[in-house]
Amino acid sequence: xxxxxxxxxxxxxxxxxxxxxxxxxxxxxxxxxxxxxxxxxxxxxxxxxxxxxxxxxxxxxxxxxxxxxxxxxxxxxxxxxxxxxxxxxxxxxxxxxxxxxxxxxxxxxxxxxxxxxxxxxxxxxxxxxxxxxxxxxxxxxx
Amino acid sequence: xxxxxxxxxxxxxxxxxxxxxxxxxxxxxxxxxxxxxxxxxxxxxxxxxxxxxxxxxxxxxxxxxxxxxxxxxxxxxxxxxxxxxxxxxxxxxxxxxxxxxxxxxxxxxxxxxxxxxxxxxxxxxxxxxxxxxxxxxxxxxx
Numbered sequence: 151x152x153x154x155x156x157x158x159x160x161x162x163x164x165x166x167x168x169x170x171x172x173x174x175x176x177x178x179x180x181x182x183x184x185x186x187x188x189x190x191x192x193x194x195x196x197x198x199x200x201x202x203x204x205x206x207x208x209x210x211x212x213x214x215x216x217x218x219x220x221x222x223x224x225x226x227x228x229x230x231x232x233x234x235x236x237x238x239x240x241x242x243x244x245x246x247x248x249x250x251x252x253x254x255x256x257x258x259x260x261x262x263x264x265x266x267x268x269x270x271x272x273x274x275x276x277x278x279x280x281x282x283x284x285x286x287x288x289x290x291x292x
Numbered sequence: 293x294x295x296x297x298x299x300x301x302x303x304x305x306x307x308x309x310x311x312x313x314x315x316x317x318x319x320x321x322x323x324x325x326x327x328x329x330x331x332x333x334x335x336x337x338x339x340x341x342x343x344x345x346x347x348x349x350x351x352x353x354x355x356x357x358x359x360x361x362x363x364x365x366x367x368x369x370x371x372x373x374x375x376x377x378x379x380x381x382x383x384x385x386x387x388x389x390x391x392x393x394x395x396x397x398x399x400x401x402x403x404x405x406x407x408x409x410x411x412x413x414x415x416x417x418x419x420x421x422x423x424x425x426x427x428x429x430x431x432x433x434x
Contacts, residue, residue, distance in 0.1 A: 192375055194384050196395045201421050202384050204373060231346060233334050233410070235401055238380035240411055242336050242344050253338045255397055255413045259377055268375070269382055271397045273415020279343050 160234035167258055167265035168241040172227040178217040184210055188266040191259045196271035198252060223248045229282045239265055244278055251275045302376035309400055309407035310383040314369040320359040326352055330408040333401045338413035340394060365390045371424045381407055386420055393417045 167186070174182035187193055187209065195209040196202050197216070203209045216222065230243035237260040245252040257269035277283065309328070316324035329335055329351065337351040338344050339358070345351045358364065372385035379402040387394040399411035419425065 191377060194373070194382070196384070196397065196415070196417075199416055199418055200395070201417060201419070202386075202395050204384070231336070235333060235380050235410075236378040238377050240336070240399055242338070242346070242411070244344070253342070253344050253413070255338065255399075255411060257382055257397075257399060268377075269384070269397060271395070271413050271415065273338070273413065274341055275338075275343060276341055277343070 157234065160239065161232045164232040164234055164239040164241055164258060164265055165230055167239075167267075168227065168230050168232070168243065168256055171256060171267060171270075172225060172245075175217070175225050178220075178222065180210075180214050180217045183213045183217060186267055188259050188261055188268045190261050191266075191268045193267065194269045196273075198272050198274060228278060238268075244275065244282065245272055246278070251278050299376065302381065303374045306374040306376055306381040306383055306400055306407055307372055309381075309409075310369065310372050310374065310385065310398055313398060313409060313412075314367060314387075317359070317367050320362075320364065322352075322356050322359045325355045325359060328409055330401050330403055330410045332403050333408075333410045335409065336411045338415075340414050340416060370420060380410075386417065386424065387414055388420070393420050 171186055174186060187206065193206050193209050194202055194204050195212065197212060203212055226246045228244040228246055230241050232239060232241045239258040241256045243254050245254050252272040253275040254272040256267060258265040259268040313328055316328060329348065335348050335351050336344055336346050337354060339354060345354055368388045370386040370388055372383050374381060374383045381400040383398045385396050387396050394414040395417040396414040398409060400407040401410040
């Protein structure tokens with residue numbers, strides 16, 4: 151496999167892992183969320199407005215609380231962009247939660263043959279960029 | 293060098309690179325800031341409330357605007373924690389800007405013998421954690 155093809159494949163695998171994260175989030179599936187986070191690397195998480203969570207137990211407890219709320223609005227990932235460097239990958243994207251837009255950073259680490267999350271940060275963003283605001287998200291396409 | 297020593301050294305080098313970032317920020321040194329960002333890897337940056345900047349030109353233009361403001365308050369980095377995985381490193385920390393606290397993620401990539409920034413995100417945080425709030429930052433110690 152040539153280097154260029156390998157880079158494209160890793161980006162595709164990272165975007166797939168990023169989709170799995172938002173699918174677990176949207177479907178409020180705490181077990182799926184747990185399986186998506188690294189076990190051999192220390193993990194950290196910065197939810198909007200929160201202090202930084204710096205242990206896997208704290209991060210998973212936060213997700214169980216967030217996903218356990220039956221009134222939690224759905225979340226849609228928009229405009230993800232991925233870059234892979236060796237065993238670490240970064241995906242930046244937007245999160246649309248009702249009328250709220252967040253900008254997010256998701257850092258993944260390769261463990262075995264999977265890209266797993268080692269860090270997530272989301273924070274408030276003024277609005278979606280114009281090139282995304284006019285489009286229907288993939289999830290809405292019939 | 294044993295693996296454990298190597299890991300500790302990489303963490304120390306990452307924390308040093310993170311300090312250099314906040315020193316450039318505090319001293320409003322746009323040239324130093326430019327030198328701290330990767331050139332062989334695509335870079336991204338999410339300033340608080342901003343849309344994601346996705347090119348080196350956009351990122352540097354943002355720093356020139358931010359650092360060029362002579363009334364910009366000083367920034368102090370608190371509680372940095374680093375993890376290195378191969379050629380990529382992550383530092384999470386708090387940024388104290390006057391009465392405002394931000395939580396930040398800084399992703400570094402090794403280029404040559406330097407750790408350079410490939411991504412930065414900072415967003416509002418409720419307050420410093422208790423274990424940091426009671427301490428004087430290193431910069432204030434006489």
